[in-house]
Amino acid sequence: DTEVTQTPKHLVMGMTNKKSLKCEQHMGHRAMYWYKQKAKKPPELMFVYSYEKLSINESVPSRFSPECPNSSLLNLHLHALQPEDSALYLCASSPYRDGVGPFFGQGTRLTVV
């Protein structure tokens, strides 16, 4: 299994809702990432977990809350989002060693109304 699976593929949520994005990999990778991508822009790194510990938080607002319950799963909890948070959210994983870059999922298209 060489896939990173993200669910749901599409999500529409109101500004007062709480929702979660889920990411799963079964490649034994020890680093997992969340990226946010706005239209016609490159992916922006949000969070990195290595060995299930948060190692990078790129000053992301607290309305985005990551969680890594085990080495195969990564969640992104969403609360009180704004319309400008609408974007493609990408998850990735890597074995966290030299010379092997991340594998990406197909993303969750989030719309905040």
Add this chain to the structure above:
Amino acid sequence: DAKTTQPTSMDCAEGRAANLPCNHSTISGNEYVYWYRQIHSQGPQYIIHGLKNNETNEMASLIITEDRKSSTLILPHATLRDTAVYYCIVESYGQNFVFGPGTRLSVLP
């Protein structure tokens, strides 16, 4: 901040080689050069990576200059399906994997 600079856009005729340059003048000795591409609204796809030597796989070739300050991704026979944004990324352990603006490649019939 991204450690690379790439042209904003390039065109290539179908069937011809596409040569995409990347400058990474501040690269460290233990940092690899990675190339990814992203076709509209899909997740980025790994293409190739290298440290010092030139590399080739079934998708592309990577040429790294001797001083490692720049590299070129070569798609030997571009097809319409190669139209995408191509990202050059420099990183060691792959943890701080930061994307720059990339090059938008248009393959023309």
